[in-house]
Amino acid sequence: MPLYLRLLMVSGPPDEVSAAAKRHVEQLDRMRTAGQLRSAGEFANGDGFFEVLDVRDRHEAERITREDALVERGLTSWILRELK
Secondary structure (H helix, E strand, C coil): EEEEEEEEEECCCCCHHHHHHHHHHHHHHHCCCCCCCCEEECCCCCCCCEEEEECCHHHHHHHHHHHHHHHHHEEEEEEEEECC
16 A cells, blocks of 8 residues: 655644644544554644555545544644655
8 A cells, every 4th residue: 555644734723733633643543553554743843743644545545634633623734745
């Protein structure tokens, strides 16, 4: 399966981001259990997150991204890039 780099750049108020980040981490835990998450982390200054997704195709990567609590609430901008 292809790998996708997902970058989430925080753009919302810190208190709202903090609340949604808990659901974001829950999504990552589910993805890790399902074998869909290769790596994940948070930027040092707290303004974003990165994940490497191991999914079927770009459509699945986009679906998963749009279901993320931070994205659903409009608290981040995001980008997906397929890795070689």
